[in-house]
Amino acid sequence: MSTRLKVLCLHGFTSNGTVHAHQLRRITKALPEYDFIFPDGPHEVDISSQTDLSKPENQxxxxxxxxxGTSGHRAWWFSRDGNWQNGETGGFYGLEKSLDFIGNLLLEKGPVHAIWGFSQGACFSGMLCSLLQEKLANHPLRKHMPAQLPTPSAGVIFSGFRARFPQYDSVYEPGIDVPLLHVIGEKDSLVRSERSEALIKVCREANFLKHPGGHDIPKLDEDQGKIVEFLKSNVPLR
Known part of the structure; x- marks a missing residue:
């Protein structure tokens, strides 16, 4: 069994593991002592139904x-608003399947010592860092993952947010004790600052990194260096 420290990296909505690895390539290159795992979300996305491909940036x-690669556009869930007229509350459709998928992946390739995520993957990372704590061992969503999975030592949340549906409030109410680095773009127009702050408020040990970019991975060497140092400090080499 490998004794190298491992980091699970979760891509954003309509991305995939290969694309996410490309996005993080400069950071991971600076951390050759760690193994990075880049899975594809289990849900395929029909991109034409999710975005206007007549816009050059979307195309x-x-x-x-x-x-x-051949994985195509992937997701960890599909977020759907409720309908008050028929009593639907809305939610993350497909979340349970992704929890099953990640649980099996961690049994196969773990233990994982840190969890990183971008955008939708960042929301998922925050939920996982909370659910994998011992104090949430009996949470209903935790039953979708093997009981023996350890709590990660740290997480990095790129353009992250708290799940907005009330049925997920119990994931956050006990508080997240895992040290998290919240990476926020000053020009991020897709994840509003108040959504990121809602997640930050439930973290017992929240670290911050604001970069001058938008909804993306920081590009400045100085900012990437801070991410590297955060991992080394919180998941030190043995």
């Missing part, structure tokens, strides 16, 4: 994803 994204 460029689709072209990038298509050019980088």
């Amino acid at each position: 460029a994204w689709t072209d990038l994803v298509t050019s980088m």
Whole structure:
């Protein structure tokens, strides 16, 4: 069994593991002592139903994803609003399947010492860091994952947010004790600052990194260096 320290990295909505590895390549290159795991979300996304491909920026994204392998556009869930007229509350449809998938993956390739995520993957990372704590061992969502999975030592949340549906409040109410680095783009127009702050408020040990970019991975060497140092400090090499 490998004794190398491992980091699980979860991509954003309509991305996949290969694309996410490309996005993080400069950071992971600076951390050769760690193993990074980049899975594909278990849900396939019909991109034409999710975005306007007549816009050049959306078509460029689709072209990038298509050019980088055969996995296509993937997701950890589909977020759907409720309908008060028929009593539907809305929620993350497909979340349970992703919990099953990640649980089996961690049994196969773990233990995992840190969990990183971007956008939808960042929301999922925050939920996982909470659910894998001993104090949430009896949470209903925890039953979708093997009981013996350890709590990660740290997490990095890129453009993250708290799940907005009330049925997930119990995931956050006990508080997240895992040290998390929240990476926020000053020009992020997709994840509003108040959504990130809602997640930050439930973290017992929240660290912050604001970068001048938008909804993306920081590009400045200084900012990437801070992410590298955060991992080394919280998941030190043995």
